[in-house]
Amino acid sequence: xxxxxxxxxxxxxxxxxxxxxxxxxxxxxxxxxxxxxxxxxxxxxxxxxxxxxxxxxxxxxxxxxxxxxxxxxxxxxxxxxxxxxxxxxxxxxxxxxxxxxxxxxxxxxxxxxxxxxxxxxxxxxxxxxxxxxxxxxxxxxxxxxxxxxxxxxxxxx
Numbered sequence: 001x002x003x004x005x006x007x008x009x010x011x012x013x014x015x016x017x018x019x020x021x022x023x024x025x026x027x028x029x030x031x032x033x034x035x036x037x038x039x040x041x042x043x044x045x046x047x048x049x050x051x052x053x054x055x056x057x058x059x060x061x062x063x064x065x066x067x068x069x070x071x072x073x074x075x076x077x078x079x080x081x082x083x084x085x086x087x088x089x090x091x092x093x094x095x096x097x098x099x100x101x102x103x104x105x106x107x108x109x110x111x112x113x114x115x116x117x118x119x120x121x122x123x124x125x126x127x128x129x130x131x132x133x134x135x136x137x138x139x140x141x142x143x144x145x146x147x148x149x150x151x152x153x154x155x156x157x
Contacts, residue, residue, distance in 0.1 A: 031084035038080060039072040 046068045047054075054061035111117040125148065 027081075027084050027088045030087060031081045034080040034084055035073065035076055038076045039069055042072040043069050 043065055047065060050061050050064060107117075107121075111121050122145065
């Protein structure tokens, strides 16, 4: 047992293989649930369709339902896997966007109380905004900053 692992400020961070294994497991579980729901829906639909005929042909209707179930599993297996991967990818992207937005809001809230951090953020935004031509003098730099402040409606700060 390794007792010398260092903990970060945020606690023990999971390794990359653990994250990918969790994603694969959740994708497989979602695909399995979607497959089960699709097969169940098709079996119920076919059961309603052959309900009147099934009273006299019990064994044939039972076999027909099993054939429908097996064919539905074979037909829907790939579709549900692709659908589950798309849903999980979409949810991952959405949650990453929410996390980024929250982090930006926290950073902005901290920057509003700390002048050094606000100055660093403004400098970084100035550099990122117009990298094609560096400011030749202080007047150009200040006019760019004023234009950015008005454009982003940050003049209330």
